[in-house]
Amino acid sequence: APCDFFLFPKLKIQLKGRRFETIEEIQAESQMVLDRLTKKDFQGCFQAWQRRWDRCVHSQGNYFEGDE
Template sequence: MRRIAAKFVPRLLQNEQKQHRLEEFLAKNKMAVVPHPQYLPDLAPCDFFLFPKMKIKLKGRRFDTVEKIQAETQTVLNTLTKKDFQDAFEKW
């Protein structure tokens, strides 16, 4: 097996080094960083409560216009009770 020069072997960067290199790159290229909040499931209960309920009730249906989709979605939302929402938040 042939020996390879060390400069051709990729080095693994630590997390701090990756962050530092990224910051240098962004500053060098004058790129703005847009802050993005971390995804926290406990802050988005609609992902686990509301959307699945709506999906169940609207599944398999066809709509001709956006207005019909909006009207049916509003109907589904109106069928949800305060207790449904309260139960969803108490489960967290």
């Protein structure tokens, strides 16, 4: 899913190493990170996702690894 490759890593990078006192602080900071994402960020996410599933379809069941 796109969230696994796009949103979660972006959140993790921004929040890593920080200490929060409350769940509300985590939610507020997470919301700020998400609010900074642009339309271009999301377009890139879905274009990369489409390339991944295109590779799966074109592999016709053959195993592959990496970006080859």
